[in-house]
Amino acid sequence: MEFGLWKPPADVLHLGERWFIKLEVAGVCPEEVEIVVHRNTLRIRGCRRDMLLEEGYFYHSLEISYSRFERIVELPFTIATDSIRWEYREGMLLIQLQKEDAS
């Protein structure tokens, strides 16, 4: 069972000191994405709106989750708030960050 808003799947990976979080959020408008950092957690929120919709379209079946999403990712360290960079590419949101104590 899942609860609440829909949750995009996320990968967490790192290259040495640099950590990446990859979120599968195709169709999400990047301007609306909100990332909040608190200690070792990231909360990513946004909204997927059905933009391919035109007057008179008629759904026969639906499996994609629209509307707002929320994803919380926990990391094994405190996040350096100012280290966060992100970009949206080909339906993926790529967040880059570093540990706080890493200089």
Next chain:
Amino acid sequence: MSSEASTEVLPLLPIKEMVLMVHMEHPVVVGRARSIAAVEAALAGEEKTLVVVAQRDSAVDAPSQQDLYAIGTRALIRKMERRSNGGISISLRGLERVQIEDVDSTNPYQQARFKVVPLPSDQSSEVEALHRDVLEQARQVEELMTSDWPKGLLVQMLESLRDPLDHVFVLASLLRLDVKKQQAIHEANSRLQALRLIHDYLNHEIQVLTIQQEIANQAASNVSQEQRQYMLRKQMAAIQKELGEQNPEQAEVEELRQKLEERNLPEAAQKVADRELDRLERLPPAAQDYQLIRGYLELVAELPWSKSTEDNLDLGHARAILDQDHFDLAEVKERIIEHLAVRKLNPRSRGAILCFVGGPGVGKTSLGQSIARALGREFERIAMGGLHDESELRGHRRTYIGAMPGRIIQAIRNKGVNNPLLLLDEIDKLGRDYRGDPSAALMEILDPSQNVEFRDNYLDLPFDLSRVFFVATANTLDTIPRPLLDRMEVLRLSGYTEEEKVQIARRYLVPRQLKEVNLSEEKVRMSDAVLEQIVRRYTREAGVRELNRQVARVVRKLAVRFAEGNDEPVSVEPSQLPDLLGPERFFVEKLRQETVPGITTGLAWTEAGGDVLFVEAVLMPGGKGLTLTGQLGEVMKESAQAAQSYIWSQADNLGISRDKLQSNGIHVHVPAGAIPKDGPSAGVTMATSMLSLYLDKPVRSDTAMTGEITLAGLVLPVGGVKEKALAARRTGITRVILPKDNVKDLSEIDETIRREIEFVPVTNLKEVFRAAF
């Protein structure tokens, strides 16, 4: 995001018997037109969201604002699927609590103006204490739950969540609380209140479960497992009823259970039914399996396991009924009476299956009906024609998509008794192919030593067919597999003479048709002269089906006149028939009853339509080679030569003596008719004529043929199959041999003709010969 004051508008979906709580996901089946429109509107939006609110009273079909609770849920349509009945299955997820300000019902769907009501987030030591208590209760409930609940799942689920409210919501949906209680939790304006509510409900649940377990423990010592479950279920139902805690699915399951109980199922069936009921209870109604299992259980419940009608074995009465329904047929009726007499003497002896054989419309089907009437049995006809797949008789396994029981079980279910008269109509048309041989299944169905435990694949339970009265019909015996034929007592109905048809019409068909349109017999007179005219000029058949149809046409036309005000009795004159039935039809001279060797009926096609043509071949002793007469076109001459070459080359295989070939010439003549004669399609006909001549064996007179041939004896497709079939029918042909590649053209042909004519597809001349003699 949404500030507290702002109001929004979204489509409104009222739901029954359930409250969608925030963060929970629920399948919902939407069927009401207005609700479907609301879902469509939500799907047309960018976010696929709508407002869901529970109905106060689920009996209200078009709820207005007063019929709905004021606090609902903004929900996301997570998944959607259309159902074949026009409804929609959706999966809804609760996003936020909302307060509905007002409802606008002017659209095809309702719209709600609403304000978001955030969930409470009060913290206190009381909240914390109560929360822990509730989790402890949940653990207990899970402990007490009967076997079917996966142990540990609930606790695990709760552990994955942190918010006490989420815990409350999960528990509330698992406890299957009624709407009122669910709504109270949904509306709670503090965590404390929500926790208190769920605490009470859990307490109650624990009590119920404990009582249940005590009963179970007591019972375990001296009753079997099954009985125990049965008792428990009864107890549970009683307790839940007492507490007014039944949700609709449960009620449905309960209803099924009751229906099944009343049925007095055989032991094996009861066992399976119990197992399936248990499964059903555990599934949410939106699950695909839910409908499948329900459909299955409904079948089990509706089957007449022990219900039957009483036979009337008074032979005098039977005779009277048979006479009432059918003219003459004295011999057949007598055999039927004998058959019934045997049954009367020894109800267990089930002797052979009666099989009526004869041309179309001679009364085979209606005799079956008549026997049922005489015995006082239910009657059902099962068409065997074109049945290819043994699973049509025996059903599909339930794992198969769209599985259904077979025709036999369906028929018994329709009739609601386990001893109907089942008429296996046209068993000679039973197909056979890679999908399995239905005749083998039929054997088993008819065999008294096997059908006591007939097993339909879908039902997957033995069902006793031994009390069914099977009667079969066929146009011909040729295509009935031998072992099947051996199980049957064949009664031939040969067809009627013109005089008999007139009698049948006067005594049976006319009165029946008049009754049909509510006219008394005094109102309409149809003299024998008129009837004879109809028989001669408007029908051509061995039976009386077409006659019946023509009589019906006359009667209907007269009925219209009466309806328009005429009240005088009418006497139909022969001269009025063209008016009533259209122009008379003149038929080609009747096919020679006894054909001599060398004459074959072919089918030709011209712009003017189809026609029959006769190919005549004679031996010319002392002569040589092939002589062709009858103004044949070039192509047709070539076909004749090809036919001759094939026969000569295959003489040994065909059993023709060399001597006969060498000492005789052959003369093929196609009698001059109105139609020009050319085209390759007479190849098979010429070859058949020649072979018939050499073997001195007449060709079947009920059979016509068409097809092009090659020197190697292959049969190639031809044109005009539809017209040819019509021509064959006009002249009373009942079998047509045609190239296999033309079988696809048969779909253009009228159903009735396809039923009257047997089409024999062939790929080579050998097959033609096999079918022609």
